[in-house]
Amino acid sequence: MLNVGALREGYVLDHIKAGKAMTIYHDLQLDKLDCTVAIIKNAQSNKMGKKDILKVECPIDTLDLDIVGFIDHNITVNIIKDSVIVEKRDLRLPKRIVNVIKCKNPRCITSIEQGLDHIFFLADEEKEVYRCMYCEEKYRGHRNK
Amino acid sequence: MRHLMSPLDFSVEELDKLLDLATDIGKDPKKYAHVCDDKRLATCFYEPSTRTRLSFEAAMMNLGGKVLGFSSADSSSAAKGESVADTIRVVSCYADICAMRHPKEGAPLVASMASSIPVINAGDGGHQHPTQTLTDLLTIRSLKGRLDHITIGLCGDLKFGRTVHSLIEALVRYAGVRFILISPEELRIPSYIREDVLNRNQVPFEEVERLEDAMPELDILYMTRVQRERFFNEEDYIRMKDFYILDKTKMELAKKDMFVLHPLPRVNEISVEVDEDPRAAYFRQAQYGVYVRMALILTLLEVELPC
Numbered sequence: 001m002l003n004v005g006a007l008r009e010g011y012v013l014d015h016i017k018a019g020k021a022m023t024i025y026h027d028l029q030l031d032k033l034d035c036t037v038a039i040i041k042n043a044q045s046n047k048m049g050k051k052d053i054l055k056v057e058c059p060i061d062t063l064d065l066d067i068v069g070f071i072d073h074n075i076t077v078n079i080i081k082d083s084v085i086v087e088k089r090d091l092r093l094p095k096r097i098v099n100v101i102k103c104k105n106p107r108c109i110t111s112i113e114q115g116l117d118h119i120f121f122l123a124d125e126e127k128e129v130y131r132c133m134y135c136e137e138k139y140r141g142h143r144n145k
Numbered sequence: 146m147r148h149l150m151s152p153l154d155f156s157v158e159e160l161d162k163l164l165d166l167a168t169d170i171g172k173d174p175k176k177y178a179h180v181c182d183d184k185r186l187a188t189c190f191y192e193p194s195t196r197t198r199l200s201f202e203a204a205m206m207n208l209g210g211k212v213l214g215f216s217s218a219d220s221s222s223a224a225k226g227e228s229v230a231d232t233i234r235v236v237s238c239y240a241d242i243c244a245m246r247h248p249k250e251g252a253p254l255v256a257s258m259a260s261s262i263p264v265i266n267a268g269d270g271g272h273q274h275p276t277q278t279l280t281d282l283l284t285i286r287s288l289k290g291r292l293d294h295i296t297i298g299l300c301g302d303l304k305f306g307r308t309v310h311s312l313i314e315a316l317v318r319y320a321g322v323r324f325i326l327i328s329p330e331e332l333r334i335p336s337y338i339r340e341d342v343l344n345r346n347q348v349p350f351e352e353v354e355r356l357e358d359a360m361p362e363l364d365i366l367y368m369t370r371v372q373r374e375r376f377f378n379e380e381d382y383i384r385m386k387d388f389y390i391l392d393k394t395k396m397e398l399a400k401k402d403m404f405v406l407h408p409l410p411r412v413n414e415i416s417v418e419v420d421e422d423p424r425a426a427y428f429r430q431a432q433y434g435v436y437v438r439m440a441l442i443l444t445l446l447e448v449e450l451p452c
Contacts (some may be wrong), residue, residue, distance in 0.1 A: 108249065113229055133254070135250035
């Protein structure tokens, strides 16, 4: 495998569905962070065939991992400190997501009110259903499916 | 400070207390005639609604309070592009409580988040209309003496009819309630009501198309109007609008102690000949609506009640 180098402190997001690394890169707003980011696309995986990997060199607790949980809670998150894995974090579907997806209901107040946060809440964890906080419209189409 | 966005904002116990207060108001309105002498209600109606707005205004006036507001977006600063959040911040300086109707779903919630006074959702698009639900619950409880162990038929536009959705969500919290959902195929209840509300709560229900088949079983028949403004396509509206017409012949099939409710305004779905039937309760329902809004205003303003 391509060797990108070990992190001193930061995150390794492994088992990202192949082709989705850039989506996560943008949703985590990594473009706005002044840190080293390695994006590995189409890496070989015994489990998945092909996968993407993100390595982010930054202080831990910098990233909002809830967003990653929403995109795909099967992603593995390794948290690195002093060049060793100090935690393997299980991702869960976040109870609430802010400004990640937009409500598509043309009757929703978010369609006209300026500056309003787009907030969705987890209405059904089993069925992975999110609803708009304002109009309760179901979010159709999970990001990673 | 509390707001009212959905009928489910109140627990069953809180709802019972509110309906008890509304019932007491109905029995002795004079007792409450001056409890809000120093209070003001703002009615912020961004779309026309004669009935709900007048009901709120009558409720506040019956309590001795004053009313101010606007009755369409054109006559408000929304026409100049002001946000809902900014409008309520200003209205909070003029009034003690606000009833808001808005064509956009969730607008009253946005208002409540920016408001320093209680906000009542007086209808937001096809989403919620909680004070109609409170009215319906008070009417059923007053006429039948209970909210549990009833068979209720909901007839007409069950797809877009927000009053129906809210009423189902409120009634599933009571034991022994059974629904008969009467609608044409195209206007059946949305799947989230069927799955997330009825099935999840294991509430018995059946979906039928013929009103006549359901009539003999009902304790309450809740008729609804097919609303033109909920359709994007005029042809669909015209095809659906006269699908059900309740008349004397159909009323003969019903129990003697069944009652007919309707959120009003009625168009063709209830023949005027039914109005004379003592089981026609839709105009009494409008009166209950004033009582329950009075109770709601008192509850949200936390006004000290007369003994």
